[in-house]
Amino acid sequence: MMTKEAKIDANDNAIIAALQQDATLSQRALAEKVGLSQNAANRRLQKLAEAGVILGSTARIDPRALGLDLTVFVMIRTRNHDSQWMKRFRQRAESIPEI
Numbered sequence: 001m002m003t004k005e006a007k008i009d010a011n012d013n014a015i016i017a018a019l020q021q022d023a024t025l026s027q028r029a030l031a032e033k034v035g036l037s038q039n040a041a042n043r044r045l046q047k048l049a050e051a052g053v054i055l056g057s058t059a060r061i062d063p064r065a066l067g068l069d070l071t072v073f074v075m076i077r078t079r080n081h082d083s084q085w086m087k088r089f090r091q092r093a094e095s096i097p098e099i
Contacts, residue, residue, distance in 0.1 A: 006051035011036060015044055016053070023057035068098075 008016070014034040018025060025033065031041035048054045063069060078085070093099050 006048070006053050008048070008053065011040075012044055012048060012053075015041065015048065019054070019057070023059075 011034060015030065018030055018033045027042050027045075028038050030045070031038040034041060036044070045054070076089075
């Protein structure tokens with residue numbers, strides 16, 4: 001990953017925008033969408049990944065489709081504020097799949 005700012009042009013911007021809309025595009029569909037050959041689009045995609053511009057792809061999930069339509073905010077008060085307690089609390093909370 002590069003530490004300096006990557007230099008991107010209009011074609012790179014088009015690839016980034018297309019992937020932000022739909023990261024599941026095939027290489028062929030991406031190339032067609034941005035008006036490049038499949039090889040040129042793939043080379044640019046690899047360059048963007050190597051430069052650290054593209055960090056990966058994720059799937060956005062609709063929680064309601066899974067019956068998870070409730071969001072809860074919780075405030076916890078404790079008398080204990082040391083780092084060990086906080087570390088244990090965090091580990092336990094993160095072990096709960098719904099959190």
